Amino acid sequence: MTTNKFYNAIFAAGITFILACLMIGVKLDTEGTTLTVSGATTEQWMWIVGGIAAVFLSQLFSSQIDSLFGKMPKPKLGALLPEEKKMATLKPWLLAALITVMLIWPFMVSRGSVDLATLTLIYIMLGLGLNIVVGLAGLLDLGFVAFYAVGAYTYALLSEYFGMSFWACLPISAGLAALFGFLLGFPVLRLRGDYLAIVTLGFGEIIRILLNNWTAVTGGPNGISGIAKPTLFGLEFTRRAKEEGAETFHQYFDLSYSSSYKVIFLYLIAVLLVIFVVYLINRLMRMPIGRAWEALREDEIACRSLGLNRTAIKLSAFTIGASTAGFAGAFFAARQGFISPESFIFIESAIILAIVVLGGMGSQVGVILAAIVMTILPELAREFSEYRMLLFGLLMVLMMRWRPEGLVPMKRPHLELKQQ
């Protein structure tokens, strides 16, 4: 057994050597018109040797490592919470405290961190939307960013051509994204899940190509700039009002002008939107439709024999997920003031998917935590930014292997009978 293991480890190390040598070990360069190859630097060779050693050792001791992972206590977040009964009374207070902190917090910290928090909230919204599709309904959507783009461009175009306000456009954006989801989902959702993955992947790419090439309307690669910011009941957050006679926020409340009001206002809108989305999804999960999503994910044939309409249920999940992305997109456009097809590439879809997978498919708390981690970590480790996508990919593979249920596994909403 041990010798067998040893040969296995040598084999794995050899494979790693082959894989590493031809990509890291040599580098292609163009010199004038000719192509040249150059060997790697000593440092890179050290990395290769290190990698081979790591693979060799991990293969040699694979059973020990696996048992170590098995023994390692999984973080039991449930144990941190008080008992079920106490929880019921505590929960509203905890939620109220959390919301208060979220509302007060931006007034005490710097502009930059409020801005980052707003970005995190956008990703939370996107993560929650994709969580319905992937986590609850079990449909793999790889083009989620397309609906995000639809939402963003809907607001940008309506505001540019028709001067419509943010608040009027928000439901329109969500509705239009939902319509796109419906049209795309209709032919595909009758089929097996894998087709959906590839069709959505293609759809994401197509939306980007269309936005890039339909220059007359979308401005092509230059994007749309100068998108109007949201207003508070018609009060703008600029230094001077756009129209003669109108008042701005600081004039109305007799404050001195500060640009941080705008940032905080955007943050507060994002908080409201996230609370709205969380509440909505929470309700949906408890409704028959939410239960049908999960049931369908678990066993399709059983559901169909119980009389559930497979296409309608999947389509509802897909459409609601898409509308959430449209929501987030409209807000994103309003926050940035500038959008271009560059913001809606496949990598964004992959990041959102990574958020859902890392957080735990179906778990709202998990997705929110993962979105916070995934947006704040890259900010903290800027020098590793080139390795970000590489690590995301690796993380997805490793998570699926060792903890497919995510950081915070999903807890089904349930009721228990009282003990007599």
Add this chain to the structure above:
Amino acid sequence: MSEFSLYLLQQLINGLTIGSTYALIAIGYTMVYGIIGMINFAHGEIYMIGSYVTFIVIAGLVSMGVVSLPIILVIALIVAMFIASTYGWTVERVAYRPLRGSNRLIPLISAIGMSIFLQNYVVLSQGSRDVALPPQITGGWAFGDPSSFEVTLSYMQLMIFAMTFITMAILTLFISRSRMGRACRACAEDLGMTNLLGINTNKIIALTFVIGAALAAIAGLLLGLYYGVVNPFVGFIAGLKAFTAAVLGGIGSIPGAVLGGLVLGVTEAMTAAFFPSEYKDVVAFSLLVTILLFRPSGLLGKPEIEKV
């Protein structure tokens, strides 16, 4: 012949050229799907790696002073197939095998992770810019009237046709005649039963990944030489196209993948003849949705029956 029909003939030749390379990549998808019923999401990246290895080998041999083009190409082909197969095997080993038997979504996500990983691995090691190779095979035949429109069939295109044809012939022989090919067909029929009959199904699954990767490497070599450029992102769109081809022909069926690839290539070339060429990706995708809408089992596929 009129100028217009000559132009269409030229587009047809171009379309068949691209289409036959799509077919090579699509076979990888279709074989894996036929056996384990899953899409190999990292397949497009394998094709891209095949292109890179080809470029590395050609540049290396040229700098070593090898002048004979056939020798260079044969060595490049062998090395590219070998390296790509190793990658294919590793993808199966890392992203699919440990997850066999779990929920369908889980291997799919891990394969996407693998695809993102491989793409960025190449970005980090080779840079994200285009790498260009000067044309190796030049010249060709020209038909038609030189004063109005000339149809050319370049030697490169001829080589693509010939290579695709030879590869298909070898693959067909392998699948229909050899012992391992028979095991492959048995696995596609019923994986569990094949396992009970004493065939090492894990080996057969790994074999399909390896064969698919080797074919993708051939496509990588051919398209790399044809276009003369490669960058780490070519695998994404090529994978999407090849998958479309596989679905078009009926996923799980090898002749279907070939037919689908050719149909897709010609459709794209014809679209490029009448519309701006950026829209040819849009057409490929619309074709996929239309096929799924009206004939989900594809041109040559059998309707799928769900088993409990």
